[in-house]
Amino acid sequence: MNNLVVMPMLIPLCVAVILIFFRTYIKLQKIGVLFAMLLLIVTNIFLLVTVKEQGIQTLYFGGWEAPFGITFVADSFAMLLVLTASIVALCCFLYAFSTLTEDYAKNFAYPLMLFMIAGVNGSFLTGDLFNLFVCFEVMLLASYVLITLGGGKERLRESLKYVIINIFASWLFLVGLAMIYGTLGTLNMAHLAERVHQIHQGPVLTTVALIFLIVFALKAGLFLFYWLPGSYRVPETAIAALFGALLTKVGIYALFRTFTLIFTVQENITHTLIGILACATIILGSFGAIGYRDLRQIVGYNVVIGVGFVLLGLYANQTEALEGAIYYFMHDFIVKALLFLMIGTMIYITGRIRFDEIKGLIHHFPLFGWLFFLMMLSLAGIPPFSGFIGKMLLGIGLVDEGMYITLLLGFLSSIVVLYSLLRVFLKSIFGESMASHQMKKRIPFSMMLAMMLLMICTIGLGVGAEVAAPFVKDAAHVLTNPSVYIQAVLYPEGG
Amino acid sequence: MLFQLFLNMVIAVLWMLLKDEDRVNLTTFFTGYLIGILVMYLMHRFFGQPFYIKKVWSIIKLLFLFLKELIVSSAVVLKQICSPKMNITPGIFTYETALQSDLEITALALLLTLTPGSVVMEITEDGHTFYIHAMDIEQSKVDVLRSMSRFEQAIMEVTRT
Amino acid sequence: METLMVCLIGIFVAVATYLLLSKNLIRIILGTALLSHAVHLLILTIGEVKKGDVPLLKEKPGPYTDALPQALILTAIVISFAVTAFLLVLAYRVYATNKTDNVEKLRGDEYE
Amino acid sequence: MITLILKVALVFFALTIVISFYRVVKGPSMPDRIVALDTIGVNLLSMVAIVSIVFETKAYLEVILILGILSFIGTIAFSKFLERGVIIEHKSDR
Amino acid sequence: MITKWAILLPFFMAILIPIFHTRIRKFHLGWVALAVPFILFIALLRFLPQIASGDTISHSWRWIPSYNLTFTTYLDGLSMLFALLITGIGALVILYSIFYLSKKEALHKFYCYLLLFMTAMLGVVFSDHLIMLYFFWELTSIASFLLIAFWHHRKASRRGAQKSMLITVTGGIIMLMGFLILAHEMDSYSIRTIISTISIENLNRSLYLAMLFVLLGAFTKSAQFPFHIWLPDAMEAPTPVSAYLHSATMVKAGIYIVARFTPIFAYNLSWFWIVSIVGLITLFWGSFNAVKQNDLKALLAFSTVSQLGLIMSLLGMGSVVYATTGEITDVIYTQATFAALFHLVNHSTFKGALFMMVGILDHEVGTRDLRRLGGLITIMPITFSIALIGGFSMAGLPLFNGFLSKEMFFEATLAIQEMNVHSWIVLFPVIAWVASVFTFVYCFILVFKTFFGSADKLPTDRKIHEAPIGMLISPIILAVSIIFIFFFPNILGKFVIGSAMQSVYPTVQPFEQMTPTIAAWHGFNTALFMTIGVIVFGIILYLAWPKWKRLYNRLPEKWTLNYLYNQLLEEAEIVGKFVTDLYMTGSVRHYLMYIYVFFILIVGGYFIQSHIFAIDLEDQAPVEWFEILLMIVMAGAAIFLLFAKSRLTAVVSNGVLGLGVAMLFVVFRAPDLALTQLVVESVTTVLFLLSFAYLPEWSKEQKPKATKSMNLLISLAAGALVMAISFTVLNYSEFKTISGFFENAYELAGGANIVNTILGDFRAFDTMLEVVVLLIAGLGVYTLIKFRARKGQKKYED
Amino acid sequence: MNINQIGEWIAAVVILFASMMSLVSAFGLIRMPDVYTRSHAATKSSTLAVMLALVGAFLYFFAHEGEVSVRLLLGIVFVFLTAPVAGHLICRAAYRSGVPLAEQSGEDALKKFIPKQQEEKK
Amino acid sequence: MKINDVILKTVVQFVVFIILTIAIYLFFAGHYTPGGGFVAGLVLASAAILLYITYDTEKVKNGLPIDFKIVAAIGVALAITTGIVPTLFGKPFLNMSSMSVHFPLIGEKEIATVMLFELGVALTVVGVVMTIILSISEGRDD
């Protein structure tokens, strides 16, 4: 029992609630947010190290032991994601401080963002399938509100679609929960896993697994990503970046967690399907990423490609592949947020949304221009940026499983990613300088700081991958050995 | 003021009853009383006229009148429904009342609505004229006018003395 | 009883799906409401239906019906209430800004 | 025997609801449907009372209360909507 | 250590220069940069004897030991050869650039990129670890990209940069796949280890794939057909860059890879075929296309393509020994490789000189267009001499080093005939000869069209004179070395190429055998006759050039690879948009339909094919009549929702449904649920009514019949599927639920209402979050209605 | 048969009577010509039926367990208080929203005060 | 003719009292019989809705001058605080406990933290429902 395990969710939650009381004190809100995020990061690092040293940490809420009460389980996988999420979120907040107007701050933008982070962190940490649903809802509700925040024709229109599709997804989640409770009679994920391992048969379970696959695929944007590009396009940049960095990740996490822990009965069906869907996602995402000149569309489809790529790791379902997926996962958090912020900044500077209407930004914003260049390389998974190590490990895993075509597809997708941004870079960052009176004269410090921090993260994670390696290995170890997780949750005393 | 105090007591008593305890417990009553205060505090700005509590008997009388009318009217309606050939002429007519306060008017309207085959549809702004829909207007007019004075009497007994 | 319930749920799901696939916003919202009814009943049905007493310990000696699904449904009801409320208001705001309640007209011009 | 009587009563009430639902479907006017809905609510209330006798539990008595309250509120809300097109006014004329 | 510092020194300098460039105003930044290759070249020379004697130097530095990522550098003959080229030519090019680029240019960027490139290139040739090799490989692409886009305000620069980046990075990534497969098969990332463990027994399909992938990478970088198209466009870079990257060094990285991996992959005969045929095609195609160019740089670019093909084909031919015997019995075949490495050096010298010459022309005359150039021999005699030496060397004429390697090339193509591998091999010398004729022609065009003939069309905006001496130093050094090598080729052979040969054929003992004595005169053999033929036909064709040049115009524009590339990118955008627009319609109905169809197909499909449907009518809870009646009403209310003519009716019907659900909760012994359902239902109804004030009455759904039946089909299928699964799950009872535990609620948590105790204690966390959800929804409704961002901050909608 | 059982029987009979009454009034809901007359059936007979059912339940619990169920009493009072108000409001709303009186209706005193809408709202 | 709501208004005055009492009863009864913070809150909100329907927002606002968003936030804060407090004593988050407290006049009473938790729930529900309803009914400026 370790109360700290709830902190990643509780800190943003508490601060969010407190900030509601101070809606008109914007300075105070900013300080509160910064305080919360820094505290969160420190806590997460501490927890991560604790997990590494003492094994999986659990918290039985109210002292009701698993499987009866709700359990929070912090293993390396979850903690790595939580930590990355909080760092990225901090950067998004920094960016938000200078881009979100007073009106947004007064209308709960910061508390809502914190709520969303709380939901995301909760989803990563929870060890209870129904609680996962609830955490999803916290995150979703916050995202519903955030996406609509500020109103406007296009924004409301797209959010409507987002909300409706997610309502359907939540419904399907509940159907899945009903089915899994009907078959296995429990909700605790470790307990579910244990029961599944006991029978180790059952197309019925596979049917249930497929329902969950659809649910999480919808959230992750795995093949069923129709809601994604539109809804990532409309919110304010800082919010969109938070979306881009966090929202799909929870779905991906859930897929990884459940399909390594619980739904392992007929991997030839479920995991093959995941692989096919991942490939289809990559292909469709690639079409989208190069088909449009609207910057925000390009960003949206890049997210889609990333989702497909990460899930190839689950398809291979093998130690290196999972390690690679985890690395790439963390990388994706960081670099997608950065991508959103940079594209948002371009739009902010020029007021244009199509890249062929923007040119030569590097003449006025050299630092920004070079950041963009590095970001592009990082996104394409070029060494020594953070994407590479994940890509490489994933490649090793796929090679090990003999999945050469998938490997080819996955690796070539990074060319598409590169091309989609290379066009932007050459046209809008490079090129003759654009003499426009509409253009903003400078980029505020905190915006630049946010982007620089993320850039440092992506370089740091790439160059300093060795620091993360033991944690990633530990995370992959738990994913490949469900019994470790089950043991830690159900039999903490080693019984 | 008196009315509020009364209601407060009512709540406290209600509370005791709701608790379903074996014996009458002063502390329970007190808790109820406190809750009552809370309720009163929440509601205290909505009050109109004061209310007098000594008319218990007249209230009971009124209540019985109510019940009687309800049963009679139901019987009439049921009879109509069950009659193979429905021979009714519905319609709307007016009735002038001498009653004054909101409470009186309300009570009368409720009674009228529960009277055989009549429903109060509108009350004029001054509250003196009722527009009444009757299921069978010929019969209802007679019934209503006949029972109306009794109703007004009973109500005034409760409210005015 | 379970058979009947499952059939009822099936009807709910079918109707709700049809409503969701229609153009009108209110119909869609009604569809989501119906979907949630369906799944609440589903959870209840799949838990042990009517196999015991009301889950109030002081009143009955037991055995009791499965209380856990009930608790889950309760949570689900609240959440679906919150979502429905939000969706309703969102629908009205969409209508106010886009001047239409027909989702087919809400495709957006950037796709053309 | 008593249980049988009660179950017959339940069926009668259920039939009432079926008939009322026919009115909901048939209309023809909106107030007709609201009257029918009100009737359904009130009859359900009776049913709950009977069910709690059959089940020998007082667990449902709260349900009865709530059902009464809400069917009243619902009817008022519908009526007001029909009458004025809006159920909560910002500032009423009186 | 030398290797490590060789990689790090240019890197540090590349970082320092942009930081401190503002401090250096007095002299040209190039002098600072020059120091790097110069020092390195000298330092490397110091190790030359050691390497020549067969020694190797290696050093490692751990980067990510958890994943075996180690910077293992390795200096052997092959890397030494390349490293000397990189630093030597690098020094000359930087020296040249000091005079070529004025101080007004963004020099700090230029030298930063250039030094970065040097780091990358040295990294490539020193890396022993496959992944490190890939890392530096990509870095060369990036540096090349930056250098090509150096004048990025020009559209052509950007296009060229994009093209080279796309093609080389694609190749790189494919090569990485090859590396991963190779490493997986051989269980090592170290090239040395792999070479020492591989044998003909390792051949399998995976390794074959790895070979293809690695070759693809090498071909893209070395501009082999059909990937060569990026190289002519890369000429948009400043000329020193063209001289350095796109003729002398980067494009040779592919050559390096092929040479380096020969001992690994050449056991497979396909290696021989692929490398030599691709090389020959490239050789021909490059020379053929070079002839028609009007831009001198383009001409040189195609000539580079062609020459790279030559080297490649030689490497291919040299590799044949591995595949045929597995051990080397006849050293003669290795001579092809020797020729390849020799020509590599020669090519760097004469191509470097020629590029610099063109740069001088560009700089002094102001044009590189052959149609405008002419008669410069009198004005620029030194430049002419350089052009003459370089051009004749490239044409393979005696007195110049190109002659030696050209002869060896012919010999190799002839020697390979004895292999009897396939009758088509007869084409090798034919292609070689034809390509040489074209080469001869374009070399003559290059030299004579520029410096002879009329000077009428020269630009008149400036006074043309010989280039400043500084600019001439580097090309003169190269020109001198061209002649020097012709006369003393064996110095090169002994000290540099010999040990490089050992890297390609590590298993051959003793390796001195493989290092022949190069002699300009070796009797009247077939090769010499071929050369004479080249000269004769070359001169005839050169003289007849105006007659047959129109032939090129016959080739339709649409058949060119460039056109294909442009079409590909254009089509990719169009197809991408088309495909995406096809399904991303923006209609929420479509999106929901996809999801439903997906659900029905995947879950339903699996469900049906697994034959698990089961229904158990026994063991069910009893049904009462009134319950059936209620359910009928509920089903009716649900269906009536579809036909309701007004929204209010629908809401009434929905209210009936809500009441019905509550009643079912009552029946199912769930009083708390019934309560909650009732209240929630009424509040929802109130909300509906509230928001109806702002929403229009609904109109009749007007949908085409097909849409309606589609909707109906999906609805029925969805309903049926949920039913079927529910039945099956109901029938499935392997486990007891965990809820028995909660019946101890009173003892454990002091609550008698189990449901409430679960909500308030056992699963209080759910409840807490549920409250949070409510709060968020409340805030959401509030902001939706109250908060509208001001017009100025709205999205940019056009 | 002890006193308790008699009480229970009475309760059962009352409830049965209530259910029949309710059924009859439901037929009224069908047979009556317009909404105003239908609401007579609803507000009076139905209300009485419900109250009877609740009284029956009250009696039952009183007889069975000897407890006075305040909740049931409260429910009775509540229905008693609210049913006529609901009837009144529905009728008023119907009239004001333009629902016409049945054809066989006699006088309509309200007609001159509230201008009716042209036709019945659909 | 103007609408005279005297009947409704008069009856509602009584009805609201009954509902409020029931709501409070439900709140306390939840631990043993159906009810609890959530339902209580909703019923409380229904009472308020009834008031709003009968009167108008302005009048009710004068009667209940409360920012319901804050009420909701207080509710959530209370619920979370109930969870945090046990952690200060080394107990797991959301550990519910009860203790006997001596009140003047009332005497010994069991005070369970569940009650506080439920109070938080109830407050949130009231706050949120009222926020929603007031926002919708006030938001008609376009």
Ligand code: NA
């Ligand atoms: Na050539």
Ligand code: NA
């Ligand atoms: Na089951």
